[in-house]
Amino acid sequence: MKKILVPIKRVIDYAQKVRVDPSKGPQGVQLKNVKMSMNPFCEIAVEEAIQLKEQNKGAEVVAISVGPKQCTETIRTALAMGADRGIHVETKPDVRGDYIDLQPWAIASLLKGIVDREDAVDLVLLGKQSIDSDCGQTGPLLAGLLNAPQATFAANIERGDDGSFTVERETDTGTETIKLNASGKPAVITCDLRLNTPRYPTMPNIMKAKKKPVETISLEDMVKELGLDLDEVLTPKHEVVEVYEPPPRKEGETVGSIDELLGKLKEKGLVA
Amino acid sequence: MSLAYCRATAHHVARSLQRSGISSSTSSPFCKAARQNIQFAAISGSRTLSASVTYPDESMEHSYEQRRLPVTQFTEDEEMIRDAARHWANEELRPLVRDMDNEGKTRPEVIQGLFDHGFMGMEIPEEYGGSGMNFTSACLVVEELSRVDPSVSILVDIHNTLTNNAVRFWGSEELKKKWLPRLASDAVSSFALSEAGSGTDAFAMKTTATESPDGSYYTLNGEKLWISNSREAGVFLVFANVNPTLRHKGITAFMVDANTEGLHVGKAEKKLGLRASSTCPVVLDDVKVDTVDILGEVGLGYKYCINILNEGRIGIASQQIGIAKGCMDIAMPYLNDRSQFGTKLADFQGMEHQYAQIATEIHAAEIMTYNTCRMKENDIPFVKEASMAKLYSSQVAEKAASKSIEWLGGIGFTQDLLAEKFFRDCKVGSIYEGTSNIQLQTIAKRIKDEYR
Numbered sequence: 169m170k171k172i173l174v175p176i177k178r179v180i181d182y183a184q185k186v187r188v189d190p191s192k193g194p195q196g197v198q199l200k201n202v203k204m205s206m207n208p209f210c211e212i213a214v215e216e217a218i219q220l221k222e223q224n225k226g227a228e229v230v231a232i233s234v235g236p237k238q239c240t241e242t243i244r245t246a247l248a249m250g251a252d253r254g255i256h257v258e259t260k261p262d263v264r265g266d267y268i269d270l271q272p273w274a275i276a277s278l279l280k281g282i283v284d285r286e287d288a289v290d291l292v293l294l295g296k297q298s299i300d301s302d303c304g305q306t307g308p309l310l311a312g313l314l315n316a317p318q319a320t321f322a323a324n325i326e327r328g329d330d331g332s333f334t335v336e337r338e339t340d341t342g343t344e345t346i347k348l349n350a351s352g353k354p355a356v357i358t359c360d361l362r363l364n365t366p367r368y369p370t371m372p373n374i375m376k377a378k379k380k381p382v383e384t385i386s387l388e389d390m391v392k393e394l395g396l397d398l399d400e401v402l403t404p405k406h407e408v409v410e411v412y413e414p415p416p417r418k419e420g421e422t423v424g425s426i427d428e429l430l431g432k433l434k435e436k437g438l439v440a
Numbered sequence: 441m442s443l444a445y446c447r448a449t450a451h452h453v454a455r456s457l458q459r460s461g462i463s464s465s466t467s468s469p470f471c472k473a474a475r476q477n478i479q480f481a482a483i484s485g486s487r488t489l490s491a492s493v494t495y496p497d498e499s500m501e502h503s504y505e506q507r508r509l510p511v512t513q514f515t516e517d518e519e520m521i522r523d524a525a526r527h528w529a530n531e532e533l534r535p536l537v538r539d540m541d542n543e544g545k546t547r548p549e550v551i552q553g554l555f556d557h558g559f560m561g562m563e564i565p566e567e568y569g570g571s572g573m574n575f576t577s578a579c580l581v582v583e584e585l586s587r588v589d590p591s592v593s594i595l596v597d598i599h600n601t602l603t604n605n606a607v608r609f610w611g612s613e614e615l616k617k618k619w620l621p622r623l624a625s626d627a628v629s630s631f632a633l634s635e636a637g638s639g640t641d642a643f644a645m646k647t648t649a650t651e652s653p654d655g656s657y658y659t660l661n662g663e664k665l666w667i668s669n670s671r672e673a674g675v676f677l678v679f680a681n682v683n684p685t686l687r688h689k690g691i692t693a694f695m696v697d698a699n700t701e702g703l704h705v706g707k708a709e710k711k712l713g714l715r716a717s718s719t720c721p722v723v724l725d726d727v728k729v730d731t732v733d734i735l736g737e738v739g740l741g742y743k744y745c746i747n748i749l750n751e752g753r754i755g756i757a758s759q760q761i762g763i764a765k766g767c768m769d770i771a772m773p774y775l776n777d778r779s780q781f782g783t784k785l786a787d788f789q790g791m792e793h794q795y796a797q798i799a800t801e802i803h804a805a806e807i808m809t810y811n812t813c814r815m816k817e818n819d820i821p822f823v824k825e826a827s828m829a830k831l832y833s834s835q836v837a838e839k840a841a842s843k844s845i846e847w848l849g850g851i852g853f854t855q856d857l858l859a860e861k862f863f864r865d866c867k868v869g870s871i872y873e874g875t876s877n878i879q880l881q882t883i884a885k886r887i888k889d890e891y892r
Contacts, residue, residue, distance in 0.1 A: 241516055248520060368527040371558025371571040371581075374520050 209295025247377035248369035267301030276309035281394030307358035561624025568620035586762025610736035627674030671718035713864035760833035834869030
């Protein structure tokens with residue numbers, strides 16, 4: 169196996185309390201001075217890529233991120249985990265990285281171009297979804313654009329000697345096992361929670377990451393190089409109508425007995 | 441533009457001001473002096489900036505803005521290192537803390553984890569198997585580990601800031617090649633200085649080292665006391681006197697493998713705090729040490745010991761800050777959660793005043809400590825500041841630990857929470873690596889000299 173690409177996204181840290189930003193109208197969440205980290209599912213994807221690299225000597229893991237200049241920190245984390253090099257498609261500061269400006273179609277289009285640009289890519293591993301938009305679209309869109317075999321919600325990945333991938337998928341009704349045959353196209357697999365537990369970087373790896381190459385290229389230049397249309401990339405395909413905090417939890421009612429509970433449930437039409 | 445460069449420049453700048461007759465104490469913040477001198481330099485064209493470093497082709501004023509990062513603003517690597525340490529401490533260490541304290545022992549898997557994650561060879565250069573990190577990073581790791589278990593962080597602190605650094609600074613190439621890879625990968629180290637009759641008065645040590653007739657080895661005899669990490673140690677940095685008639689000028693530092701015949705580690709002390717950290721007597725009974733294992737030069741051990749402890753105490757300051765923050769980590773969520781009389785404890789003004797005071801003091805201790813780290817990294821004399829940082833941080837830790845138990849009320853007094861452990865752990869902060877009285881003396885000496 170030669171090359172694994174792992175697109176990663178910089179999002180609001182999962183432990184942060186997300187607040188709606190009133191200054192952004194009905195649309196945005198507070199991004200200023202909020203701690204940002206790598207999307208947890210992207211971390212799982214990076215971990216899987218590195219495990220596959222360890223099993224297949226000579227494989228190269230490339231971490232890719234599209235976003236503002238702080239994305240280099242996110243890429244650096246991937247390098248510290250064990251990725252070999254990074255590509256940073258840098259967007260202007262006013263372009264929102266969450267889902268308002270950059271959306272899955274744009275990202276998938278860019279990634280398709282980057283896959284072609286990289287050449288000899290065996291596998292693209294992505295997180296199943298990002299925790300800010302929860303779209304879950306980038307992986308499948310990319311597979312479609314590449315005309316490549318895909319498996320989503322991977323809970324286990326095995327690589328065959330013939331270059332095929334056997335993937336156990338998490339579905340609502342249980343686990344489904346499918347095989348992505350070697351096709352000359354990179355396999356596209358999105359990663360789910362149970363796939364692995366991402367390692368935290370060790371001290372030597374954090375220091376080694378400093379020396380690993382990261383290619384930084386502006387969005388405009390990358391779009392030009394890939395022969396895409398900048399407006400087409402930056403025009404959102406869907407519009408966020410409103411973002412609001414969930415209403416505060418209403419107080420519950422205490423009931424005195426099981427009969428009373430059943431009575432109330434019947435009243436509310438929840439039980440026949 | 442690197443932070444190190446900025447600080448070196450500002451120091452350089454303050455010094456040249458002094459030379460030109462404008463008074464500027466190097467220990468006072470260099471802001472005013474630096475601002476003046478940048479304009480001064482621009483006008484006079486004097487070479488106050490190091491010519492060996494290139495600086496951006498921007499206006500002086502803009503460069504000035506770029507340099508003024510707060511001391512608590514760390515580099516990208518340092519933040520990653522801190523996060524990784526915090527992560528490991530919370531995931532792997534926290535579940536074991538109470539048991540290790542009760543058992544009075546550090547689990548072998550914790551020690552292995554420390555090595556595996558690179559916490560034991562932090563400043564050792566990569567070519568010797570270490571991570572090649574800077575001093576500030578090592579202190580950040582000590583702080584993060586202390587926030588969860590100060591017993592484990594003291595092991596890491598002594599190993600990195602005392603033994604490893606002493607070997608790096610004064611070891612011959614042969615010694616470094618022999619020991620640094622082991623120190624980075626599998627050998628825990630102890631700093632064997634103190635004895636029953638010599639704690640603060642370290643130079644009154646009685647352990648002797650007698651040269652063999654052919655000069656190829658020394659025979660060590662004596663008994664060290666209060667030696668941390670001794671049960672786990674693979675190597676001891678032992679201070680012994682080769683010629684007691686020379687008094688302290690005979691003190692020599694030896695790297696002694698734990699398996700050497702004649703070296704015995706005694707029973708661990710039963711301590712108030714840091715109970716998982718082994719503190720044992722170490723008996724040296726005709727222990728033969730090859731001359732290749734002498735650190736640096738014979739008779740200079742006393743210098744090495746003073747110098748390394750001067751910087752090691754910055755690490756202790758980080759540990760104490762970690763303890764103080766660890767106490768806040770326990771108390772504050774509780775205060776935000778528990779109510780009495782329909783009010784959250786955190787909202788009572790009396791409580792607000794108390795935790796605000798403690799938080800302020802922790803912040804002050806933090807700034808002192810990390811500022812001192814940067815001074816050391818820039819070869820700016822820091823002995824006074826290191827003493828101040830250790831003195832103050834240990835005082836703040838004690839206060840924070842004590843107060844946090846009060847805030848937690850009855851449950852703070854039980855072993856259900858780790859607050860009572862921090863209370864016991866913090867006390868040694870004012871004792872080891874230089875008692876508070878000694879720190880005060882060190883500071884006083886320098887202050888009065890400044891005014892003479």
